[in-house]
Amino acid sequence: MQYALLIIFWMYLFPHAAVIAQMPAGTDTVFIQVPAGKYQVGKKGHRLNPLRTVQVNAYAIAATEVTNEQFARFVAATGYITDAERLHNALVFEPGLPEFRWKEDSTACWRYPNGVSRGDLTGKLQHPVTTISFTDVQAYCRWAGMRLPTPDEWEIAARAGSNTNYFWGREMGRIGEFANVWHGHDHLEADSSDKYMYTSPIGSYRSNPWGIYDIYGNVFEFCDGHLGVETIAHARGGSWWCSAHSCSYFNSLDIGRVHIHASFSNQGFRVVKNL
Template sequence: MKWVLLQLLLWIVVCCQAQQLRPPVFNTVPAGKYQVGEKNYLSNPLRTVTLDSFRISVTEITNEQFAAFVAATGYVTEAERKHNAMVFAPGLEEFRWLEDSTACWRYPNGISRGGIDAKMNHPVTTISFTDAMAFCHWAGYRLPSLDEWEVASRAGKSGSRFFWGNKKETISKYANIWHGRNHLVADSSDGFMYTSPVASFKPNPWGLYDVYGNVFEFCSGKAPLDKPDSKIVHARGGSWWCSKNSCNYFNSVNIGNVNPHASFSNQGFRVVKP
């Protein structure tokens, strides 16, 4: 009987440990005045913003971290409830996605394309803005504002589209993007067709990984061209799907628009705390 109780206790301990969140690593962005945007760019015009100091996660939230949230709360994502996630498979024409009723964060591109068992250190995807907000509420974090994300991605610099300047060719050192000419043929020339493990590429000067590519990162707040009653939310930084020829958003200037309840296999997020 004692042996059975001991085994039960050990099982409970293991389960509790499995449900614990492995906290993200955070780096501090100092308070100050920063330039954001770009000259003559209506959707993100050049301007100066004043920010309080904040801490931002050095990587995107991973499958492992999101799994801890789900295990602790029983949360069910919108894709799991609505069965309407949008996924990608090579062979689709540009900007085309497939609706896959089996896709969710556990199977980011649908069950037929495999799950995340061997990808727990990849960014969580196929979640909505609403799902990301639910994680933040549980974990005690928040999403970065549009300006906070931009300042962090630029590592405090301004005047260029990337933290190193304006040369796109340098992107391969820092980001998981699509290098193929189009999306008709699979591209894994950088080692990854879909997501890569977080921190697989070089960080920016402030120690932040994957600010460009890998997954679009949800942000909070309104964009300059948003109407006051707009329900659209925003994501930044581009993704593994973005290429020089399609959706060239892997930079610090462009701002993506998305429905807050839509789930795509190239959407994720990083978090901020005071």
């Protein structure tokens, strides 16, 4: 494939990150370079993510989440079959379920993110891929020659030089400018007040100051490593399902946990390249 290269070096409010990679015609990814150095992550008193200073090597993180179209290329090239397609254990959401309740749908997989009865990927090729497991994501990364961010790398990129819960400050009031989240008080009725009940196309909202989109909301993003248990993976950044009243993980701090073979329709990922 011929890629049209677009090299842009820039600083935006915080003097750390620069766009370094190509934006090919179609759906390929722009990467944001994060320099090596020491960064503050976590928060004082946070059980899973205490305040600390970490040293990281330089890396480049995708400005957007991996899309259905990009994942489809991987499947077409490899014939890969996802956990949800093998195990028929995907969990999906429909309005009316009590808080924190999901519905098992044996027909759901990345091709039918919320089950066959709720539609396929028509018109959604530029939405983030979902209903995939941590194991599936690792397979994609091996094929693509990339990797997942570590939790610290993800947080450094999400913070974009800030030291508050959100890259714009301490309060969540501006979340609707930057993220696809659930605005209803509960999940008993559908919420499409921001035009999307489920996922939105990548880059539909404003980026953070380093040019990274959907870092909060849209889909939870897998990170590399395990929280002390080999079968449990990290997930960060919140999703379209998260609201101020339920699982308000759309911030720079909180860390979700999910089984490595579980597939949810609000779970996706973005990739990282070593420099």
